[in-house]
Amino acid sequence: MNPFASVPSVPSGQEVLDVCFRRASKVKPRVSKRADKLIKVKYVETAKLDSASSLISDQLSSIVKGFPSLDSVDPFYKEIADIIIGLDRLRQALGALDGYRQVIKNLNRDYIRRMRSAPSIEDIRKLRRMAYGRLSSIMRKAGIRLDLIGVARERLRKIVSINTDEPTIVVAGSPNVGKSSLVRLISSGKPEVAEYPFTTRSLIIGHLTHGKRRIQVIDTPGLLDRPISERNPLELQAITALRHLGKMMIFLFDPTEICGYTLGTQLSVFSEIKELFKEITTLVVLNKIDVVTKEQLTKAEQIIPKDNIISEISAVTGEGVDVLIDTIHKSLDSLALPERVSKQSITPSRKVIPRHD
Ligand SMILES: Nc1nc2c(ncn2[C@@H]2O[C@H](COP(=O)(O)OP(=O)(O)OP(=O)(O)O)[C@@H](O)[C@H]2O)c(=O)[nH]1
Ligand SMILES: [Mg+2]
Structure with a gap:
């Protein structure tokens, strides 16, 4: 009924980062024991970055997907959502998350390429830290959008649940x-x-x-x-x-x-x-x-x-x-309403009290 009722809660930018960095730190790629140290570090560090980037990107994507498509929402709810939060603002904020995903993808590709051709273990680790720094600053910006989306979610899920199919x-x-x-x-x-x-x-x-x-x-x-x-x-x-x-x-x-x-x-x-x-x-x-x-x-x-x-x-x-x-x-x-079978059959229970003049 209320198309926003089941929108999942929206994490802050810092929460997204914390979860994704923590999970990425546990990534253990398989590397041959015989491989030399530089190769091993390259494998591990690129895998961590790649995992952090894709986890963040997936999180942003699931936040966007958690919302119903704003264009297909019933006009009644569209109007109310517009009053409560401003549909354009919400649309822009959700769209911006998609934009950040693209930025993260490019950043990931760029840094992994640079890490692969890095000459030393220090350089690889430094590049990985730099990439994490860039991810953090992207998520600080995305965080502003996430905060707005979070507020929107809180307000929208509380709006009245009216069956827009019922006349x-x-x-x-x-x-x-x-x-x-x-x-x-x-x-x-x-x-x-x-x-x-x-x-x-x-x-x-x-x-x-x-x-x-x-x-x-x-x-x-x-x-x-x-x-x-x-x-x-x-x-x-x-x-x-x-x-x-x-x-x-x-x-x-x-x-x-x-x-x-x-x-x-x-x-x-x-x-x-x-x-x-x-x-x-x-x-x-x-x-x-x-x-x-x-x-x-x-x-x-x-x-x-x-x-x-x-x-x-x-x-x-x-x-x-x-x-x-x-x-x-x-x-x-x-009004010639379209035929529709009601889920419940209801019989009115009214009492008419006789009038005494
Ligand atoms: N005597 C009499 N009193 C009525 C009748 N209908 C409503 N009332 C009384 O009028 C008062 C207001 O009734 P409500 O049904 O609350 O009116 P409402 O239009 O919903 O009021 P709001 O929600 O404040 O706009 C109550 O005290 C009712 O008991 C009626 O037909 N006869
Ligand atoms: Mg009333």
Whole structure:
């Protein structure tokens, strides 16, 4: 789900060097006992250097391979990775490691050639030490990239695990209108909670079954509840990431204004978010009808206006939620989602408490 979840930990430049030099020091090439000392030293020292170079190179290569190919990552995760670390920076850092591998290869070839033609044991050992010095300084530079890649790995593996294959319904609306209550109510099973960058609170991810498909319902506290004009660029990008995911949006209004926001304010949040998500079907829903007065309802139906409201519900008593779920299924039908068998079969467990006027 999160393509970065299994990226292995990234060592520092010094750690790579320490491990590789230690392992290279244990290399024992087979040399004929009868060979003279100069030949023996040549064999041993070139083998050590060759081994150190290829171990370092392999380490760098496995760090690069530990990351998924950034171009093939799902757009949702690409967007989030870009917010968290900057995709270009990460791409450059990983690319630089490949560059260092080439530098190491050339250095290795060059020094081995020089060691082979060195006239004395001292010269061979000196060249090997020089080559190690060069490897160390390459790894000091590579270390800066490795540190960045390590930070990226730490941050990326913690990002929310969302199934980007499952069609997603995004729930939006001003704070306290009842978004989380609705997600809990229409989800079968207990919704999962996940971290998402640039929201102080966690995402709530519920599921419902549509035919053979599992649909995700995502509540995004703190993201789709304020006017877009109040957003910083990173928050906007976090919202953009949601656009890659969303197949449908439920926008909740609280006509009672108990939430603390006037209908006018709720409407302006709606208009801005609708504009951002204009390509996806939006279901406008009035909540809290268990406590709404006739006047409040009439006012809401005038302001929103009525034709746009697809259902009136109470996320507390469950009233109207069956109709809403029917509408959700009909809208999903009209989206003509590709057929897919869900791994789990889920039956909603909702309780509708009768309303007492
Ligand atoms: N009477 C009544 N109260 C409701 C209804 N839906 C939600 N509430 C109450 O409204 C408050 C806010 O509900 P939440 O579901 O947390 O609202 P939210 O939109 O997720 O709020 P934020 O996450 O803060 O944006 C809670 O006290 C709920 O019990 C409803 O249909 N009727
Ligand atoms: Mg909430």
